[in-house]
Amino acid sequence: MGAPAVAAGQWAARRRRAEDLAGRWPFASEVLTFYGALLGAQERVYEAAQSLPPAHWSDLSRLAAYVAERALPPVREVTVARGPETLARAVADAPPGENGLTGRWEETVSRWLGNGDLSPVDRYLVRAAAGPVLEALGAAAAGVGAGPRDERHCPRCGGLPQLSLFVPTDDSLVAPRRYLECSRCASRWAFPRMTCPACGETESRRLPIHAEEGATASEAAGRVVRGLEGAGRGAAPGPAARLPHVSIHACTTCSRYLLNVDLSREARAVPVVDEMAAIPLDLYAREQGVAKIVPNLMGL
Numbered sequence: 001m002g003a004p005a006v007a008a009g010q011w012a013a014r015r016r017r018a019e020d021l022a023g024r025w026p027f028a029s030e031v032l033t034f035y036g037a038l039l040g041a042q043e044r045v046y047e048a049a050q051s052l053p054p055a056h057w058s059d060l061s062r063l064a065a066y067v068a069e070r071a072l073p074p075v076r077e078v079t080v081a082r083g084p085e086t087l088a089r090a091v092a093d094a095p096p097g098e099n100g101l102t103g104r105w106e107e108t109v110s111r112w113l114g115n116g117d118l119s120p121v122d123r124y125l126v127r128a129a130a131g132p133v134l135e136a137l138g139a140a141a142a143g144v145g146a147g148p149r150d151e152r153h154c155p156r157c158g159g160l161p162q163l164s165l166f167v168p169t170d171d172s173l174v175a176p177r178r179y180l181e182c183s184r185c186a187s188r189w190a191f192p193r194m195t196c197p198a199c200g201e202t203e204s205r206r207l208p209i210h211a212e213e214g215a216t217a218s219e220a221a222g223r224v225v226r227g228l229e230g231a232g233r234g235a236a237p238g239p240a241a242r243l244p245h246v247s248i249h250a251c252t253t254c255s256r257y258l259l260n261v262d263l264s265r266e267a268r269a270v271p272v273v274d275e276m277a278a279i280p281l282d283l284y285a286r287e288q289g290v291a292k293i294v295p296n297l298m299g300l
Ligand SMILES: [Zn+2]
Pocket: 154, 155, 156, 157, 158, 159, 182, 183, 184, 185, 186, 187
């Protein structure tokens, strides 16, 4: 319902943004350089899945088998070759998806789609491999994902939100609209600005917003706490915020948070990439005792 479509060419846009930010944000360069390489493998998975007829995705078991056989191998390969050391080693040690072990991965994919618990390395692999397939499915993803279809879950696949974003409207007098972006299929849905996406809390004093030192308090409501100084590796060189368009939207009722990417302040932002790059904000959020609703692909 009126959600901005993730534009065609999203893979190239993500890669460009990862490359751009990797050069500008040293604290995220390792993660983003690898993510750029992974995006190449994911784009090929996406294109192969998109070329299949919708009938191919008739049920969950066919999707799980496809992910295990076709999507997992290239994701493993690029991760072992180019991933950050710890992740690369963990993935190299994980059982492969071929040679008779495909069944285990089918089960793992099914568990992920049912919002079940997974080890960090399984979660990474399944998400990196199945995500582009779900994205390629589009509306057909509705038939395979479990989970409630309430406003706190993706209306398409039932996944939890990875991030929040503000999108400018055509009318300059109207505040930017808020959307949530799905952690599984990347679709977006509209969501009220001052409501916790985890528990539904609406009382503004329980919904603090933390922004980096130097960011301006543009949010219409909520407290803006400036206190990121010293968070993460290396303090900011000056008063200018490194991530002025990204902020922590927390909830003290359920102790959860999401990062919000404000496209009205940074039109070049690609939310899924900027969210992954905003490592100092995640470290700061942890210090505040709040946990992300669902960790991002890199486990933050
Ligand atoms: Zn979804």
